[in-house]
Amino acid sequence: MSKAQDLWAALKPYRDRRIIATFGLGMSSGFPLTFVISLLGIWLSRENVSKADVGLFALITTFYTWKFLWSPAIDRLPLGPITRLFGQRRGWLFTIQAVMALCIFAVAGLEPSSQLYSVAVLCAAIAFLSASQDIVIDAYRIEIIDDKEEQGYSAASYVFGYRTANYIAGVGVLTVANFYGWALAISLLPLLLLPGFLAALFIGEPKARDDSDFLAAERQSNSNMPRVLERLREAVWLPFKEFSRRDYWLLVLLFILLFKAGDAVTAIMTGPLIVEMGFSDLDIAAANKTVGFITLMVGVGLGAVLYKRIGIYPALLFTGILMMLTNLGFAWLSMGAAEGWRLAVTIGFENFATGLGTTVVIAYYAGLCNANFTATQFALMSSLGNQARTILGAPSGFVAEAVGWVEFFLYATAVALPGLILLFILWKKDVGKGNLATGDGKADI
Numbered sequence: 160m161s162k163a164q165d166l167w168a169a170l171k172p173y174r175d176r177r178i179i180a181t182f183g184l185g186m187s188s189g190f191p192l193t194f195v196i197s198l199l200g201i202w203l204s205r206e207n208v209s210k211a212d213v214g215l216f217a218l219i220t221t222f223y224t225w226k227f228l229w230s231p232a233i234d235r236l237p238l239g240p241i242t243r244l245f246g247q248r249r250g251w252l253f254t255i256q257a258v259m260a261l262c263i264f265a266v267a268g269l270e271p272s273s274q275l276y277s278v279a280v281l282c283a284a285i286a287f288l289s290a291s292q293d294i295v296i297d298a299y300r301i302e303i304i305d306d307k308e309e310q311g312y313s314a315a316s317y318v319f320g321y322r323t324a325n326y327i328a329g330v331g332v333l334t335v336a337n338f339y340g341w342a343l344a345i346s347l348l349p350l351l352l353l354p355g356f357l358a359a360l361f362i363g364e365p366k367a368r369d370d371s372d373f374l375a376a377e378r379q380s381n382s383n384m385p386r387v388l389e390r391l392r393e394a395v396w397l398p399f400k401e402f403s404r405r406d407y408w409l410l411v412l413l414f415i416l417l418f419k420a421g422d423a424v425t426a427i428m429t430g431p432l433i434v435e436m437g438f439s440d441l442d443i444a445a446a447n448k449t450v451g452f453i454t455l456m457v458g459v460g461l462g463a464v465l466y467k468r469i470g471i472y473p474a475l476l477f478t479g480i481l482m483m484l485t486n487l488g489f490a491w492l493s494m495g496a497a498e499g500w501r502l503a504v505t506i507g508f509e510n511f512a513t514g515l516g517t518t519v520v521i522a523y524y525a526g527l528c529n530a531n532f533t534a535t536q537f538a539l540m541s542s543l544g545n546q547a548r549t550i551l552g553a554p555s556g557f558v559a560e561a562v563g564w565v566e567f568f569l570y571a572t573a574v575a576l577p578g579l580i581l582l583f584i585l586w587k588k589d590v591g592k593g594n595l596a597t598g599d600g601k602a603d604i
């Protein structure tokens with residue numbers, strides 16, 4: 160088989176209708192975060208809301224880092240006739256999307272300058288619903304894929320959709336707002352819920368999986384428990400109990416926390432570096448919206464191929480090293496002149512590595528989930544990764560001010576090493592190659 164045929168075969172799974180569906184799901188999942196993090200600040204600033212008040216709106220993003228707290232309810236709690244009609248996953252998805260659309264329409268009709276409290280409440284509701292939608296979509300896209308080797312393609316297709324929606328929402332809302340006003344621009348955002356809605360509608364409800372030995376044993380040992388308490392226990396406690404029974408589970412959670420530590424330290428400071436160097440808005444737009452977007456998408460697509468071809472641990476190692484080296488790219492950028500091509504090279508390299516790493520990491524999380532507790536366990540792992548970015552990224556500005564840009568990015572490169580060391584340990588111990596071996600939890604470190 161020629162190299163071209165080999166590459167075509169590697170890309171064939173992208174034609175699977177379920178993989179295509181995850182693109183639509185990613186679009187519905189991606190745009191609310193763009194609104195909450197980026198567009199909202201621009202809108203409020205245009206309406207003469209103070210910088211202090213705009214800054215406080217960042218607090219609503221905490222819903223994304225704590226979503227595992229209510230994921231058990233979404234995982235197990237039925238919605239009566241809605242669940243009976245559409246199923247557990249689709250019932251929750253369609254309900255969340257309907258309420259989110261109403262909240263977006265409502266906030267679009269408000270005046271931030273005189274109704275800031277109402278705007279804050281509705282935006283907080285949108286962030287909560289967005290995080291909840293992520294819980295459902297993560298579980299749904301994992302459960303519709305039977306072959307675990309295809310999870311890399313599912314993750315890539317999801318990220319493709321997610322990033323596409325980020326781009327459409329960002330560019331589209333700003334363009335419409337410029338010509339027709341913010342009310343119309345924001346009220347058009349619910350249209351991006353349609354791809355995920357249609358994808359789930361046509362793919363159908365994934366098969367319920369309540370047949371694991373662990374779940375059967377737990378139900379047998381608690382057969383005298385009232386049904387309500389049994390449901391509550393299965394939703395809230397058993398996902399964490401099942402995970403904690405696996406060998407080296409603490410080591411795995413520590414790895415998830417630290418794997419992208421270098422990126423967490425760097426991400427928040429790339430903006431100040433670029434501005435301080437004197438790059439124009441046109442240079443930044445060209446690097447981020449063209450070169451950065453293209454290289455990100457290429458990285459996302461190749462990440463799935465990498466995951467399937469070389470296996471999860473080699474793929475994690477390769478992407479981890481690549482992401483670590485991108486920090487050196489910013490050190491190189493800081494040492495030279497503010498030339499557009501240098502910024503494009505640095506941003507392109509960083510986004511390519513991020514695309515690869517995002518696909519591989521999402522596929523890795525999917526492989527760690529027990530099919531009976533997908534929503535809760537995936538929410539736990541993704542929340543843990545988000546917590547790392549918040550905790551490790553917060554003090555990065557103080558470090559940069561204290562040591563200078565070159566030393567700061569060398570420091571960020573070094574911060575990535577503990578995660579790679581943990582990866583080597585997990586690989587050496589052969590912890591499931593994407594699926595943790597279920598044990599008694601004694602071999603935790």
